[in-house]
């Protein structure tokens with residue numbers, strides 16, 4: 001079958017023929033759509049642990065199994081502890097064969113029925129971003145309706161679905177983003193306020209819009225986060241699922257302890273988080289935002305779009321069966 005195979009760092013994966021057969025405990029899913037994550041860029045740059053040349057890339061995928069449309073849980077071997085993953089935990093697609101292929105072989109326990117109201121592309125957009133956002137908001141931050149949530153970098157796959165989930169749950173949602181075009185798009189999506197993080201007055205503008213923040217969902221960290229934390233009120237929770245801008249300098253400990261604030265990390269999600277995320281999406285008829293769709297053969301364009309950071313939502317590959 002045709003697949004996108006990771007071979008070397010500092011170059012795109014190879015689009016080539018590869019033979020993959022199911023092991024004893026595995027079944028085959030015919031993949032019709034897959035989605036990119038920033039992780040795929042880190043992998044091609046050699047900035048991800050456990051790289052194995054010859055493996056099919058891709059964590060997000062939907063396809064057909066047993067005559068049904070299915071979605072794949074990309075969190076492999078989480079383990080039994082809901083609080084954190086086992087040492088064997090890994091994300092689908094390097095070092096295990098992933099979803100950028102005509103089919104994938106994996107145990108049935110990773111396969112879930114796809115929500116009916118979503119297109120194939122929207123289903124493919126859901127797994128990594130959906131479970132990461134769900135766990136960050138609900139399992140970790142224990143978001144409550146009416147709270148003020150700040151999602152940083154709205155254009156990102158995880159960020160956008162986190163903002164949509166928080167809004168669907170009845171929170172007031174504010175965001176930052178790096179372009180005025182994305183700022184307008186975010187406001188059109190119905191969020192309660194937003195600023196361009198490149199604007200020197202962004203913190204003051206955000207303060208005027210939101211008054212205070214109860215929950216921050218962030219993947220950038222860096223010095224900017226300590227500035228945003230000044231907007232946090234008593235009992236606020238700051239959840240990090242990435243740290244692209246590095247160390248968070250300048251955190252003032254005094255409000256941190258006096259306001260009973262919490263800073264916490266969150267990664268992917270347990271099988272329970274995944275199942276609950278699908279239930280949430282179904283209940284609220286939530287639709288992930290698909291930025292763009294490319295046939296798998298045109299993967300170079302898809303990778304470039306993500307690397308440029310021009311996307312608003314998920315970049316999807318369609319796969320011909």
Ligand SMILES: NC(=O)c1ccc[n+]([C@@H]2O[C@H](COP(=O)([O-])OP(=O)(O)OC[C@H]3O[C@@H](n4cnc5c(N)ncnc54)[C@H](OP(=O)(O)O)[C@@H]3O)[C@@H](O)[C@H]2O)c1
Nearest residue numbers: 037038132153154155156157158177178219241242267268
């Ligand atoms: N821990 C986990 O389980 C987990 C899961 C998924 C992703 N991640 C990590 O989370 C990060 C985002 O992943 P993704 O797949 O959503 O990526 P993505 O779709 O490529 O999004 C990149 C994100 O970075 C934001 N950004 C770039 N520069 C920024 C800045 N100076 N300040 C604030 N935001 C900035 C972008 O915001 P704008 O486009 O709005 O400017 C956008 O949200 C990556 O580091 C990824 O590795 C972690």
